[in-house]
Amino acid sequence: xxxxxxxxxxxxxxxxxxxxxxxxxxxxxxxxxxxxxALIRSEYVTHVKLLTPASMMSxxxxxKFGELKNVTFHAINSLLQxxxxxxxxxxxxxxxxxxxxxxxxxxxxxxxxxDYSRDMAAEVRRYAAVAVELARNEVFDVVHAHDWMxxxxxxxxxxxxxxxxxxxxxxxxxxxxxxxxxQMIYDVERQGMHAAAKVIAVSYxxxxxxxxxxxxxxxxxxxxxxxxxxxxxxxxxxxETGIKKDEKIVLFLGRITMQKGxxxxxxxxxxxxxxxxxxxxxxxxxxxxxxxxxxxAAGLGIGHKVLFTGFLRGEDVQKxxxxxxxxxxxxxxxxxxxxxxxxxxxxxxxxxxxxxxxSEVLRHxxxxxFWDVNEIANKIVAVLKYAPLxxxxxxxxxxxxxxxxxxxxxxxxxxxxxxxxxxxxx
Amino acid sequence: MASICFYFxxxxxxxxxxxxxxxxxxxxxxxxxxxxxxxxxxxxxxLPANRLLLDLIRRLDGRFKVxxxxxxxxxxxxxLYAPEVMSTxxxxxxxxxxxxxxxxxxxxxxxxxxxxxxxxxxxxxxETIASLFGQKPRVFRNTELIYNNDLARLIESMGQFDAIIxxxxxxxxxxRSPNFVYRPQNCSKLKLLLKNYALSDDIAFRFSNRAWxxxxxxxxxxxxxxxxxxxxxxxxxxxxxYETLGEHQWKDTGIFDFMGRLPYEILKHPDNNFKTPSxxxxxxxxxxxxxxxxxxxxxDTERDLSAWLGNAMQSNAIYELYRLExxxxxxxxxxxxxxxxxxxxxxxxxxxxxxxxxxxxxxxYFNPYGSPYDSYINFxxxxxxxxxxxxxxAAGAVSRELSQSKNQHDLQTVN
Numbered sequence: 063x064x065x066x067x068x069x070x071x072x073x074x075x076x077x078x079x080x081x082x083x084x085x086x087x088x089x090x091x092x093x094x095x096x097x098x099x100a101l102i103r104s105e106y107v108t109h110v111k112l113l114t115p116a117s118m119m120s121x122x123x124x125x126k127f128g129e130l131k132n133v134t135f136h137a138i139n140s141l142l143q144x145x146x147x148x149x150x151x152x153x154x155x156x157x158x159x160x161x162x163x164x165x166x167x168x169x170x171x172x173x174x175x176x177d178y179s180r181d182m183a184a185e186v187r188r189y190a191a192v193a194v195e196l197a198r199n200e201v202f203d204v205v206h207a208h209d210w211m212x213x214x215x216x217x218x219x220x221x222x223x224x225x226x227x228x229x230x231x232x233x234x235x236x237x238x239x240x241x242x243x244x245q246m247i248y249d250v251e252r253q254g255m256h257a258a259a260k261v262i263a264v265s266y267x268x269x270x271x272x273x274x275x276x277x278x279x280x281x282x283x284x285x286x287x288x289x290x291x292x293x294x295x296x297x298x299x300x301x302e303t304g305i306k307k308d309e310k311i312v313l314f315l316g317r318i319t320m321q322k323g324x325x326x327x328x329x330x331x332x333x334x335x336x337x338x339x340x341x342x343x344x345x346x347x348x349x350x351x352x353x354x355x356x357x358x359a360a361g362l363g364i365g366h367k368v369l370f371t372g373f374l375r376g377e378d379v380q381k382x383x384x385x386x387x388x389x390x391x392x393x394x395x396x397x398x399x400x401x402x403x404x405x406x407x408x409x410x411x412x413x414x415x416x417x418x419x420x421s422e423v424l425r426h427x428x429x430x431x432f433w434d435v436n437e438i439a440n441k442i443v444a445v446l447k448y449a450p451l452x453x454x455x456x457x458x459x460x461x462x463x464x465x466x467x468x469x470x471x472x473x474x475x476x477x478x479x480x481x482x483x484x485x486x487x488x
Numbered sequence: 489m490a491s492i493c494f495y496f497x498x499x500x501x502x503x504x505x506x507x508x509x510x511x512x513x514x515x516x517x518x519x520x521x522x523x524x525x526x527x528x529x530x531x532x533x534x535l536p537a538n539r540l541l542l543d544l545i546r547r548l549d550g551r552f553k554v555x556x557x558x559x560x561x562x563x564x565x566x567x568l569y570a571p572e573v574m575s576t577x578x579x580x581x582x583x584x585x586x587x588x589x590x591x592x593x594x595x596x597x598x599x600x601x602x603x604x605x606x607x608x609x610x611x612x613x614x615e616t617i618a619s620l621f622g623q624k625p626r627v628f629r630n631t632e633l634i635y636n637n638d639l640a641r642l643i644e645s646m647g648q649f650d651a652i653i654x655x656x657x658x659x660x661x662x663x664r665s666p667n668f669v670y671r672p673q674n675c676s677k678l679k680l681l682l683k684n685y686a687l688s689d690d691i692a693f694r695f696s697n698r699a700w701x702x703x704x705x706x707x708x709x710x711x712x713x714x715x716x717x718x719x720x721x722x723x724x725x726x727x728x729x730y731e732t733l734g735e736h737q738w739k740d741t742g743i744f745d746f747m748g749r750l751p752y753e754i755l756k757h758p759d760n761n762f763k764t765p766s767x768x769x770x771x772x773x774x775x776x777x778x779x780x781x782x783x784x785x786x787x788d789t790e791r792d793l794s795a796w797l798g799n800a801m802q803s804n805a806i807y808e809l810y811r812l813e814x815x816x817x818x819x820x821x822x823x824x825x826x827x828x829x830x831x832x833x834x835x836x837x838x839x840x841x842x843x844x845x846x847x848x849x850x851x852x853y854f855n856p857y858g859s860p861y862d863s864y865i866n867f868x869x870x871x872x873x874x875x876x877x878x879x880x881x882a883a884g885a886v887s888r889e890l891s892q893s894k895n896q897h898d899l900q901t902v903n
Contacts, residue, residue, distance in 0.1 A: 337509055426842075428861050440508035444865040447509075450804035451864055458842060 063096045064193060064205065064212035064219070068135075075288070075400045076232050079264075080208055082291045084133050086472035094133045095200050097193050097215070136196050183246055190215035194222050204228055204479045210235070210247055213254025226259035226482040228475075230286075233264075234271050237395040238321055252276050259482040262286050262475065264398035265419020271397075284478050287423050289468030290403035310341045310446045313386035313410070315374070315401055316393075318349035323392035323415065323432045325351075325358060330392070332362045333439035338446060341367065346382055348373040383408035387452065388445045392432045393418050402427060406463045411455035413441050423466060426458040490667075490717045491763040491771070492754055493681070495555040495629075495653065496730035498534070499595050500526055500562050501835035503856050507869045514877065516827060516870045521856065523569045530570035533734035538576035540733075540744055544751050545585045552751045553585040553762040556730070557629050560593030560613055561833055563620065574620075581621040587764035590614045590625035590649065596832035597796060599630060599639055600783075601810040607646070609829070614648070627765040629653040631834050633683065633727075633786035634793065637779065640672030640680065649678065651769045653727065655786040656682035660778060667721025671774035673781075679769050680778055683727040683786065687713060692728040696741035704742070707749035715757045723768050727786075788843070796837040801864040806837055808871060812878065819878040827874055831867070839863035 063084065067077035084094050193215040197205075206228045207216030213229055220227035235243045235251060255261050255276050261283045263269040269283050312331070316322045324345065331343040345355060345368060352370070359368040374382060383389075389405035389412045396418035403420065405412050406427075414421050415432040428441045445452050503525075505518035544552045558577070566573045580586045592598055593613040598606040610628070618624045628649045630639060635654035643652050656666025666682040690710065694700045702709070717724055729736065737743040754760050763771065787795045797803050809831055816828045840860045857863040 333510070425859070426861075428865075429858065436508060436510060440510065440869070441865060443509045444868065448801075448804070448864070448868055450800040451861065451868075454799055454801050454842065455861060 063094050064207040064215050065096055065098055066209060066211045068096070068098055075398060076209055078291070078400050079232060079288050079398075082289055082468040083472055083475065085291075086289065086468035087475070088132045089469065090472055090476065091132065092472070092476060093202075095136065095202060096133055097136045097196060097212075099189060183250075186211050186214055186250065190218045194218045197223055204482060206230060206475070206479075207254065207258075208232060210251045210254060213250055213257075216254060217257045220257070226479075226486045227257060228260045228262060228478060228482060229254045229258040230262040231255070231264065231268055231272060231397070233397040234268065234275070236271055236275055237268075237397050238319075240320060240394070258282070259485060260284060260478050262478060264288055265422050267417070267419045267422065268397040284474070286471050286474045286478070287419070287466065288398050288400050288403070289466050289471045290400065290407055290463050291468065308340055310338075310387045311385050312341060312343050312442055312446070313346065313382060313389045313405070314344065314391075315346045315379070315382065315389065315405070316391065318345060318347050318352045318355050320351060321394055321396070322347075322349070323394045324349075324355045326392040326394075326432050326435055326438065327390055328355060328358050328362060328364070328368065329435040330390070330438035330442060331359075331368060332364050333435060334442045334446075335364055335367055337443060341446060343368045344371060344382065344386070345369070346371045346374045346379075379404075380408070383410050386410045388413065388442060390438065390442065391415060391418065391420075392430070392438060394432050396420065403463050403466060406456075406459040409456050409460055411445055411452055411459060413438065413445070424459070424462065426455055426462050428455070489722050489759045489761075490714060490757075491723045491761055491768060492714060493555070493723055493725045493763055493765055493768055494553070495557065495589065495725070495727045495765060496732075497557050497629075497728070498562055498730040499559040500529065500565055501595070501833045502561055502565070502830050504836070504866055504870055507866050507873075509869050509872070511869065511873070514823070514827070514873070516873075517830070522565060526565045526569040529731060529735050530566070530573050532739070533731050534566075534570070534573045535576065536739070536744060537730065537733040537747075538573065538580060540748055542576065542580055542583070544748065545580070545583045548751055548755070550583070550585050551755060551762060553587075553764045553767070554580075555587040555589055555627075555764050556580075557589040557591050558617070559591065559595040560609075560616055561595060561830065563616065578621070581623070585764070587627070587766055588617045588621055588623060588625055589653070589765065590617065590628045592631055594829045594832050595631050595834055596829070597631060597634070597806065597834050597837070598810075598832060599634065599642075600793075600797075601806065602813055603642065605810075605813060605832075606642075610646070624648070627651045627653060627681075627769070632796075634783060635780060635785070636783045637673045637781055640675050640678055640780075644672075644675045644678040651679040651681055651765060653681045653725075653765065654683070654780075655784055655791055656685055656725070657784050657791040659791070660780050660784060664776070664778075665721050666725065667717050667723055668775040669723065669768065669772040670776055670778045673777050673779040679774055681723070681725055681765055681768060682778075683725050685786070687724060688726045688728050691726065691743075691746075692732045692736065695732075695737045695743060695746070705746065707746050707753040710746075710750060711753035711756065711760075714754055715760065718757075718759055722772060723763070794843060795841050796834055799840070799842050799860075801842075801860065802837045802840045805840065805864060805867050805871070808868075812871075812875060815875075815878045821878070824874065824878050831871065831874070836863070836867055840867070 065080045068080055084096060087094050189211070197219045202223070202225060204226050205216050205220045205223070207213055208230045209232050216227050216229060235247045255272060255278045261272060261278055263272055263283055263285050265287060266285055269285050272278050272283050273280050314324065314327045318324045327343070327345070334341060356370060359365045371382070383405060389402060389410045391399060391402055391412065391414045393399060393415045394417060396415065398419035399414065402412040402414050402424065413428040413430060414424065416429050417432055421427070421429050428445070430437050430441060445455070502517045503521055504516055507516060541554055581588070590610060590613055592606065592609040593616065594609055596609060598609055614625050626649060628643050629652070633653065633655045635652070640652055643649050652672065661682070666684045670680040670682065672678055672680045690705060695705055697703060714724055733743055733747060751762065783793055784791050785793055797806065812828060816825055839855050839857050840863050842860050857866070
């Protein structure tokens with residue numbers, strides 16, 4: 063399996079999905095060799111500290127890898143060698159990778175004039191070359207590549223080993239960048255999808271993009287919805303937060319980027335505050351629209367009602383869920399969207415956009431068009447105002463989430479592997 | 489001897505328009521959608537079905553008989569949007585072979601929450617029927633055939649009814665058959681007619697189901713099943729939604745041909761005849777009493793109230809609605825009263841049902857909302873506005889005020 067990120071180094075759904083899927087495969091007894099650009103090693107701790115709060119490196123997190131008996135990890139250390147530049151630069155590149163390149167313009171400003179796309183392409187090729195080397199010494203039946211950065215590696219490994227390639231589409235360039243697609247990335251995605259024996263889409267929403275925009279034959283594209291990793295909530299009280307008990311909290315959690323629709327969240331917040339007062343809006347996450355979001359909140363005159371927490375992980379995420387009365391995901395284009403499942407798992411009712419894959423699997427969620435700010439506000443007010451609504455959404459939603467296990471997703475993947483293998487050998 | 493008693497329920501709710509917390513006006517109902525659906529159902533069901541039954545009555549020289557229960561909210565809509573249907577009902581009434589039943593004017597669950605309101609709505613309905621069709625109803629049916637001993641007592645005490653209709657649910661009848669007339673527990677005069685749900689549902693739900701082993705259902709076959717009742721009962725109560733004819737079972741399933749043939753096939757057997765509920769009551773004496781301490785209905789497999797009051801949102805919405813009764817009635821504003829009553833129609837609560845999985849198909853078919861949550865939000869927004877209107881336009885959230893209210897005991901569920 064070829065991946066790009068893995069907990070605790072995650073910026074979003076991809077890492078979480080790879081973790082959940084491999085863990086479930088592990089339980090099904092499937093042997094997985096997971097190839098990553100970098101694995102957490104002690105010598106990288108200084109580097110890691112730049113990226114994440116030190117608390118995240120706690121032993122408990124790393125222990126999780128020990129749970130995966132059938133999963134082997136390979137880090138391609140060579141990849142990081144080109145970045146033997148000063149730490150700050152390294153962090154920026156890393157940050158850029160983590161954001162999976164929102165759009166070209168923003169990315170260029172990140173790395174200060176370096177042609178990011180060329181650099182990224184080189185990076186992806188290096189990853190491919192090393193992955194092929196690694197694969198020579200491994201025994202495996204199928205190659206499973208997650209998202210575009212690993213597709214060239216997947217194609218190369220599959221060609222070398224004569225094993226079927228399965229590409230797993232967690233998001234497409236159209237989700238990340240709207241209509242302003244990066245041609246290089248699109249080409250890589252298209253190549254990967256066409257070279258693959260099977261394409262796995264995380265939703266029907268994404269499947270239709272793959273068929274419509276990438277010209278992939280429909281019979282090749284299967285849908286495997288994501289699952290959710292059920293968490294055990296530790297003891298924690300509201301006193302620690304410093305937010306008043308009678309204040310309601312509406313949560314936005316995710317990258318603050320065009321794709322996630324932060325401006326619709328703020329516009330809805332403005333409307334809610336016209337009819338309700340005791341509400342705070344928390345935006346947890348970072349991203350290239352962060353500054354614009356802060357400015358917009360100020361511009362709307364609701365700056366004092368909106369809190370920006372920055373990027374949250376682990377325990378902090380649990381804390382914010384404990385505080386929240388409602389989670390809102392007004393994504394403009396969301397291939398799947400794992401966060402609402404996590405929110406429901408943490409007993410937080412959700413409002414999700416109809417333009418998301420997760421709305422295909424959730425019934426007990428309020429659904430809105432991302433642009434319909436009036437309706438988003440209407441629903442936020444209703445959840446905050448009517449306790450039975452919140453209660454029903456929460457209890458049924460929580461129950462519903464339990465059905466969405468990674469085990470089912472892993473089992474579906476296994477079936478797809480078998481189909482691909484059967485097709486390859488007949 | 490088997491007497492066949494057809495009773496059709498005819499109802500269309502007044503659906504709410506999309507109403508957000510930001511809406512301020514008093515216009516709650518979706519006139520366009522209601523008119524559209526009313527005309528659509530009129531063309532697919534009410535008009536062709538009325539013509540067919542009228543034709544049968546004439547051809548069979550009065551040997552074919554039916555009963556209807558037309559809700560007040562439906563009659564209002566027909567008068568506005570499909571007046572031609574009204575004239576066909578007039579024609580049916582004039583044959584003397586058609587009986588009209590009584591129910592709550594607004595097709596409401598008021599019996600469960602307010603006896604006063606319930607009685608007012610029943611009286612409003614019987615008066616409407618009397619003025620439109622020239623007959624005062626003598627048989628009562630409650631919304632969705634919701635029934636228990638208390639309801640029967642209340643209906644008997646009104647003094648104007650001979651019988652009441654309910655579901656012949658297995659768990660109330662046990663080994664007994666619905667094909668007899670019974671007496672409700674604790675009643676001395678009132679009679680009880682029970683729906684033969686097996687035969688009724690063969691037409692209403694299974695008629696076009698190709699997976700059903702008896703498909704296709706022919707008039708000959710159904711008449712044979714009816715005749716089998718001879719010797720084991722003397723009435724077959726076939727109660728169903730009128731929309732079964734042409735709307736639930738589309739014309740191309742052959743439902744109209746089936747209905748057109750059925751009376752002839754049934755009457756081929758010399759012991760069979762058709763009777764209206766009042767004729768049944770006049771003909772037969774009760775064979776025993778039926779004790780129904782708990783509420784039943786004709787809905788879903790549970791035959792209980794869970795389709796309307798099964799989750800916290802439904803109970804909350806209806807509870808908040810009836811809480812307003814005193815305020816609404818002291819406001820003595822006809823428009824406010826009418827809006828409040830229109831919100832009582834049981835369909836509003838049915839839309840909030842979350843029992844997706846077993847009965848999902850039926851619920852989805854009748855639901856104008858994308859989800860039960862949307863319907864609850866919409867309903868509560870409307871209710872909030874109505875509440876403000878009857879408290880003299882005072883602003884403020886209803887829910888907060890209500891949840892803090894101390895005197896909740898006076899509005900407990902009556903049952």
